[in-house]
Amino acid sequence: MCGPCPDGFSEENDKCVDIDECSEESSCQDACNNVEGRFVCSCTIGYRVDVSDQTACTDINECDEGLDICPQQCMNTDGGYNCSCFHGFTYNDTIDSCIADAVQECEMSSCPARSVCYSNKYGNPDCLCDKGFDFNNSAQTCEDIDECKQGVCTQICRNNNGGYECSCHPGYTLLADRTCQGNVLER
Ligand SMILES: [Ca+2]
Ligand SMILES: [Ca+2]
Incomplete structure (x- = not known):
């Protein structure tokens, strides 16, 4: 006999089965993505999931974060x-x-x-x-402006003439907003 199922799983026929939190009204402001044992919220382009509550979508300030392609x-x-x-x-x-x-x-x-x-x-x-x-x-x-000294990348930054390049440590993926997201382990 096993103990109770961990959070995010429910018992069905003596097996622990993943609960699809997204099948019901989810707490995500925008999209809900069910993953094994939990769920993650995501937002439409131009917004990112609020770091504090992980469910609300907040506007990305592309200008302040240097994500814009504006010439001036x-x-x-x-x-x-x-x-x-x-x-x-x-x-x-x-x-x-x-x-x-x-x-x-x-x-x-x-x-x-x-x-x-x-x-x-x-x-x-x-x-x-x-x-x-x-x-x-x-x-x-x-x-040339050394943007790397301004902390524009979250992990690895390489300055070049007229620009710069961000990259991530192994196990992370570079997102469009230049942050690094830990890769989800495939089961
Ligand atoms: Ca914006
Ligand atoms: Ca530069």
Whole structure:
């Protein structure tokens, strides 16, 4: 004779059978996924399961977490985000780029490599470094930002020129929001 079934299982014909918590009204705000012995909630794109209660879906702030692909400015929205450009640029949504408005003075000014000339809000020609690069005042050049120093990845981070790459330790899978999720053991 065995003791009582562990949590998440019920006894049927002297066997412990997984309870499908998702077959009834689940506590998940969005999708419920039944797994052996328990259930996990998941959310539609743009939301993630709340870390505190594991059931509610909260909006991902793509702008704050750097998950957006905006060339310049990002504005968080519920379930997504919007891109916009600085003054002096116009957004081109077919190539997801901010194109500098034509300014005649820019042709005469010289901007460093990996930057673009544009007309700033005072109407003067100015240089703006490409995304992933920051202006170094003393060297007057655009230099790569080491995003890894800003803790953008949860596990492994590799900086590269103009960007960076996140990866996970063995046994983990990299999710779209750059977090690492422990692999579910197959039974
Ligand atoms: Ca959002
Ligand atoms: Ca970089």
